[in-house]
Amino acid sequence: MADKREPDGIVLTEAQKRSRRQRSIAIALALGVLAVLFFAVTLVKGPAVLVRPM
Amino acid sequence: MSVIDHNTIEFSPRISEAGVADYMALLKPRVMSLVVFTALVGLVIAPGHVHPVLAFTSILCIAVGAGASGALNMWYESDIDALMSRTANRPIPRGRITRPEALAFGMTLAFFAVMTLGILVNWFAGALLAFTIFFYVVVYTIALKRWTAQNIVIGGAAGALPPVVAWAAATGSLSVEPILLSLIIFFWTPPHFWALALFRSDDYARAGVPMLPVVAGPDATRLQILLYTLVLVAVAIAPWPLGYFDAIYGVTSSILGVAMLVLAIEVYRRRERGEALRATRKLFAFSIFYLFALFATLLIEVVARAVAPSIW
Numbered sequence: 001m002a003d004k005r006e007p008d009g010i011v012l013t014e015a016q017k018r019s020r021r022q023r024s025i026a027i028a029l030a031l032g033v034l035a036v037l038f039f040a041v042t043l044v045k046g047p048a049v050l051v052r053p054m
Numbered sequence: 055m056s057v058i059d060h061n062t063i064e065f066s067p068r069i070s071e072a073g074v075a076d077y078m079a080l081l082k083p084r085v086m087s088l089v090v091f092t093a094l095v096g097l098v099i100a101p102g103h104v105h106p107v108l109a110f111t112s113i114l115c116i117a118v119g120a121g122a123s124g125a126l127n128m129w130y131e132s133d134i135d136a137l138m139s140r141t142a143n144r145p146i147p148r149g150r151i152t153r154p155e156a157l158a159f160g161m162t163l164a165f166f167a168v169m170t171l172g173i174l175v176n177w178f179a180g181a182l183l184a185f186t187i188f189f190y191v192v193v194y195t196i197a198l199k200r201w202t203a204q205n206i207v208i209g210g211a212a213g214a215l216p217p218v219v220a221w222a223a224a225t226g227s228l229s230v231e232p233i234l235l236s237l238i239i240f241f242w243t244p245p246h247f248w249a250l251a252l253f254r255s256d257d258y259a260r261a262g263v264p265m266l267p268v269v270a271g272p273d274a275t276r277l278q279i280l281l282y283t284l285v286l287v288a289v290a291i292a293p294w295p296l297g298y299f300d301a302i303y304g305v306t307s308s309i310l311g312v313a314m315l316v317l318a319i320e321v322y323r324r325r326e327r328g329e330a331l332r333a334t335r336k337l338f339a340f341s342i343f344y345l346f347a348l349f350a351t352l353l354i355e356v357v358a359r360a361v362a363p364s365i366w
Contacts, residue, residue: 010069012069015071016069016070016071018073019070019072019073020070022073022074023070023072023073023074023077026074026077034166034170037111037170037174038174040107041107041108041111041174044108
């Protein structure tokens with residue numbers, strides 16, 4: 001027997017779901033760019049990555 | 055039974071429908087593009103070699119820092135933005151993004167921009183970027199803008215700093231050249247924004263922002279525009295005779311300076327409504343080209359020197 005209960009709490013509209021997905025993808029991309037950036041600079045600087053000039 | 059019947063209270067939390075475009079609008083992309091360009095010039099004219107990855111990181115951090123400043127500016131100014139036709143379409147007055155969301159977004163970006171620049175490039179540049187954001191948000195937006203007609207004169211220092219931050223990112227120190235670049239932007243800001251304020255003075259008056267045309271009137275503003283343009287043109291040409299920039303820059307800045315001065319004189323002379331409006335709009339539009347062309351010339355000089363060093 002299928003359990004067809006209405007979901008409790010807040011139910012997002014299609015527009016809200018779409019914009020939340022857009023925002024999630026943008027955050028994921030930004031974090032990805034940040035990770036790649038740190039990796040690339042680590043490669044570029046080599047051991048000098050630990051040198052922190054003021 | 056409790057005093058408050060909880061069944062009668064309906065919570066309707068606001069679920070955001072803001073998309074990526076709304077958050078991009080918070081970053082003030084047009085201002086950001088000018089910041090990126092002036093910072094790029096600061097980076098390119100700096101002595102020595104900067105690895106392209108570090109150069110890209112520096113420009114990215116400066117761009118994100120500028121975007122964070124824009125978002126924090128919109129967070130604080132949402133009340134007056136709603137009253138002005140130029141800004142009523144921004145994401146907060148339109149109801150796309152709430153003030154706390156804009157604050158969180160701006161603070162997060164500012165934190166990441168400063169820390170990334172500090173960790174990956176150098177802490178001197180990171181500190182300068184942090185100071186720039188602080189100056190724009192706290193000194194200009196919060197402290198000065200609603201208090202004094204000199205708001206954009208002092209606040210202009212924030213917009214003038216990106217080439218200095220970029221130079222610091224490239225060299226880890228400061229020198230005369232980036233300070234000259236920032237002085238050009240500093241003295242460019244008042245004529246540019248007062249020209250805008252002249253044809254938007256009704257907007258500013260409605261919002262209660264004490265821009266110079268609202269407080270001192272259009273005639274006093276026209277005189278101030280002319281005086282600041284005189285200083286701007288002199289400051290922009292000065293690096294050439296002082297030996298910091300080459301002849302191409304000197305000739306270009308002189309020609310552009312004459313054009314800028316002619317337009318400022320026109321703004322000062324034309325007092326009839328239609329003519330005055332046209333002259334002001336012309337000066338406003340040309341001032342953007344003027345700054346862009348000055349910095350582009352420096353960029354061309356550096357590229358030309360790299361491509362054909364024997365000519366120089």
